[in-house]
Amino acid sequence: MTNTATDFDVMIVGAGISGIGMAAHMKEKAPGHDFVIVERRENLGGTWDLFRYPGIRSDSDMHTLGFDFEPWKHEKSIADGPAILEYLDRIVDERDIRKHMRFGHKVLAADWRESDGRWHVTLETGEGEKKHLTANWLYLGSGYYDYDEPYDPGFDFGEFDGRIVHPQFWPEDLDYTGKNVVVIGSGATAVTIVPSMSDKAAKVTMLQRTPTWMFSRPAKDALANFLRKILPEKLAYRITRWKNITLQDFGFKRARTQPEKMAATLHKRIRKSMGEDYDLAPFTPPYNPWDQRLCLVPDDDLFTALKSGKADVVTGHIKAFEKGGVRLTDDRFLPADIVVTATGLKLAVAGKIQLAREGQAIDLAQHYYYKGCMFSNLPNLAVVFGYLNASWTLRADINSDYICRVLNESRAKGVDVVEPVLTAEAEARIEEDDIFDFSSGYIQRAKSIMPKNAVAYPWRLNQEYVVDRKRMKEEPVDDGLLEFRRHGANARAADQQLEAAE
Incomplete structure (x- = not known):
């Protein structure tokens, strides 16, 4: 294993819509923070690069599946896969994001260590080499389903010869x-x-x-x-x-x-x-x-x-x-x-990355969502899980904007650790909600691995974009639940940039 550590302010996992969106938002709204995008595949696009079946297209209109910062210019608002990839490629090139991308890098595990306020991330390259990188923040734009295997309904194909x-x-x-x-x-x-x-x-x-x-x-x-x-x-x-x-x-x-x-x-x-x-x-x-x-x-x-x-x-x-x-x-x-x-997808949480804190495995099913963006009692970890009743990108946009605000607030306070704190007493008073009020098979099959959801905001993954957008934009970042702190005696000076080794 290569032990040379490379520090980044933010490691974005996945070069699909969620990851590219976060990178573009950071370029505009948190330019003082460096980032890297690690992508297991050899191309950007995520879903839109993976799926190649006939007619592959969006099932949402591109005026909402598109980003809030980049107009959709095509005549058709229900777009095919190649048009969506072209849109993503243009965003990446016009904003000089491609140089931050490392393709053929699959994240296997990430361990949070309080002593240096970093996620220690283990990756595997396409050649099978293991790498070790560190990042202050981990931003999971890894999608919602298993890239390695689809849902298997258990068909016995018997004598079928086709x-x-x-x-x-x-x-x-x-x-x-x-x-x-x-x-x-x-x-x-x-x-x-x-x-x-x-x-x-x-x-x-x-x-x-x-x-x-x-x-x-x-x-x-x-x-x-x-x-x-x-x-x-x-x-x-x-x-x-x-x-x-x-x-x-x-x-x-x-x-x-x-x-x-x-x-x-x-x-x-x-x-x-x-x-x-x-x-x-x-x-x-x-x-x-x-x-x-x-x-x-x-x-x-x-x-x-x-x-x-x-x-x-x-x-x-x-x-x-x-x-x-x-x-x-x-x-x-x-x-x-x-x-x-065409029997459906198999859901996966956090891109199947083995998350840990100080070496102890993290089970996200034991943590509550915080503002549909972070998780209770887990530091410097953000995620995108889009809307079930609207376009995925709507949540990707508001989550990216919010995390940029959190990064800037942290820098202004001179801290490097941010954690949504949910005390045992407060958790005992929470009324838990069904995380997905949908009867779809792929949703129901995955409930056991999904994070917890409360009835009351902010400890929930909400399904109302207009309400969420207003809250995320207007409510103060420092809301009394989000704890801002320094990681310890070896903390760097607040104004010192993390250096990205290229």
């Missing part, structure tokens, strides 16, 4: 021209893949155990494109962003308070595309809208594929995988040359 593909590891050489394809699942990935594959495949069948609520909307935002023609770019972007945030918030709350009316609205849009006599059973889930995340259908692409006869939706349970296809419990047989298991 090809089995999971979207998380899409093979470059897959030729599905003229083939029968069965896509298992009804979430965002399946809803994207089915219409995208239907142009070349003989037939694509979306096999769902349970229907999903679908929301159809144009891929282009007419108001956004109009405003860009008559207003300065940043102003047009701000107006569109707040329009979309407001509409999304209204839609979510309406779904929770008037689920029958929301269901009727969603069905009305499907019938507009499929015809008044269309049987809505394949799109009528046994739960209310927004009990799980809605699936976006841009430009009615899924419904167009269904009407063309090149795609189909089948609701049923799998009995067996047989030679040439899939047998359902009602004895229907679905011919398949290729089976795509």
Whole structure:
């Protein structure tokens, strides 16, 4: 192991949306602090670099999935993967962030040591070399799911003699021209893949155990494109962003308070595309809208594929995988040359990094969220876990802004350790809340590993962006719960920069 320590003020883990966002915010709002971005992959982009399946696109509009500081300039607001990567690359290059990135660096473990006020981080390079770096702060922009393995529902593929593909590891050489394809699942990935594959495949069948609520909307935002023609770019972007945030918030709350009316609205849009006599059973889930995340259908692409006869939706349970296809419990047989298991993600906390404090393992499930950004009784550790009912980047933006304020406050106070302190007495009075009020399988399966959530702010991961943004921006950083201190006798002078060895 290389023992030469390299000190950074902030180590950002992950070069996806969360990590790039934090770096850009630091460049603007905390320029006196140095940082490094460590990324396990060889390219930036995170999710948008990993997933390569046909049609890969955002399921949120880019006026909210985009950052608050960088306007989205493309005509389509529902963007494909390459366009999103282009957006991230431009941000990195225009702000001179790329020189701070170290690719092929996977973080294995991080141990907080109070004696020097640092996280001691163990990394592994692509060549298998172990490295040791230190950082005053650890900022986890490592996403929310397991990059190494997807959720495995335990299928026995038995006598199936075709090809089995999971979207998380899409093979470059897959030729599905003229083939029968069965896509298992009804979430965002399946809803994207089915219409995208239907142009070349003989037939694509979306096999769902349970229907999903679908929301159809144009891929282009007419108001956004109009405003860009008559207003300065940043102003047009701000107006569109707040329009979309407001509409999304209204839609979510309406779904929770008037689920029958929301269901009727969603069905009305499907019938507009499929015809008044269309049987809505394949799109009528046994739960209310927004009990799980809605699936976006841009430009009615899924419904167009269904009407063309090149795609189909089948609701049923799998009995067996047989030679040439899939047998359902009602004895229907679905011919398949290729089976795509779009069965969901496996959640992971903190990028599966082994966190410790003074050598003692940290179990995040025993700590409360603090302002959806830090954790109770853990110093100099921040995280991004985006909104379930809105775009991921909305939380990434407010968390980055907040941590920049914390860094600046620390520097002004001449301290280097910041910890949200929750005493045993105070914790005993906390009323715990369900961290995710969503019935989605991937959410329910991961609850045991997730940090704790209180009913009352600030010890919670909230799901109301407008409220969170106001609180995070306006409430004082030094709120009486966040403890600011020096790490000990060997602390550096407050105004002394940490030197990054390059």
